[in-house]
Amino acid sequence: MxxxxxxxxxxxxxxxxxxxxxxxxxxxxxxxxxxxxxxxxxxxxxxxxxxxxxxxxxxxxxxxxxxxxxxxxxxxxxxxxxxxxxxxxxxxxxxxxxxxxxxxxxxxxxxxxxxxxxxxxxxxxxxxxxxxxxxxxxxxxKTYKKRFLTKLGNKFVFIPVENIAYFYSEDGLTFLVEGDSSTRYIIDHSLNELESDLLDPLKFYRINRSMIIHLDSLVEIKPYVNGRLELAMNAKAQETMVVARERVNEFKNWINQ
CATH class of the missing domain: 3.40.50.2300 (Response regulator)
Known part of the structure; x- marks a missing residue:
């Protein structure tokens, strides 16, 4: 064959x-x-x-x-x-x-x-x-989500996808983090749902099990231990943002699209 x-x-x-x-x-x-x-x-x-x-x-x-x-x-x-x-x-x-x-x-x-x-x-x-x-x-x-409905205090707000820096999961919850302001919101979607059906794969990439980033919000890429990559976004992160080692080559191809 x-x-x-x-x-x-x-x-x-x-x-x-x-x-x-x-x-x-x-x-x-x-x-x-x-x-x-x-x-x-x-x-x-x-x-x-x-x-x-x-x-x-x-x-x-x-x-x-x-x-x-x-x-x-x-x-x-x-x-x-x-x-x-x-x-x-x-x-x-x-x-x-x-x-x-x-x-x-x-x-x-x-x-x-x-x-x-x-x-x-x-x-x-x-x-x-x-x-x-x-x-x-x-x-x-195929159309992808243009905005996410979230709650801030006693009011609901819409966050356009272009304003989103990244998504992450923690303790069973999924958070949306807004660029520049670094404000975070809870949303009713899992990372799997976001990755597979709601987000444009040309714009968003899942760098590890708990985080999806927005390409337009990526500021800097640096080498990290064990062949991984460390990322800096236009929003603050509570922990180091690292591309999983098995995803590094695919990630490089994605940002070089």
């Missing part, structure tokens, strides 16, 4: 290759690409591959844009994404499959087996223009 790997995150590339080598030793990752431009060039000769493993959100945009230019592609494709699991669930029973990040080995193996069966039976998945346009519409038309 000859595989084209489309992934711009080095750690994710390494993990995918490791899982393939462990579970399908006879398979070969023929080439790896990291951008839409490079993917388009490889799709011109899609016959060189038996399967494509493709990240959805690349540094230069959505990989769907490349596939939309090649509607007659017959190579099985497994999409990989860290975003918007709810939108993708509706396509779980189609000829495409997807794996969420962080990558679970068993889930990826099942997806690879599924794609392999399509190839072996010559019932190869077909990316038609209508499906690509539908996926693009879902991503491009």
């Amino acid at each position: 000859r595989i084209l790997l489309v992934e711009d995150e080095p750690l994710a590339q390494q993990r995918i290759k490791s899982i393939i080598k462990k579970n399908f030793p006879e398979w070969e990752v023929v080439d790896s690409v990291q951008s839409i431009k490079s993917l388009k060039e490889h799709l011109k000769n899609a016959g060189n591959f038996d399967m494509i493993l493709c990240d959805i959100h690349l540094a230069d945009g959505l990989s769907f844009r490349a596939f939309s230019e090649f509607p007659d592609i017959k190579v099985p494709v497994v999409f990989i994404t860290a975003y918007d699991q709810y939108a993708l669930q509706s396509f779980d029973h189609n000829c495409l499959d997807y794996v969420l990040k962080p990558i679970d080995e068993n889930r990826l193996v099942k997806a690879l087996q599924k794609a392999s069966k399509y190839q072996e039976k010559e019932s190869k998945s077909k990316l038609n223009q209508e499906l690509i346009e539908k996926l693009l519409t879902i991503y491009q038309s």
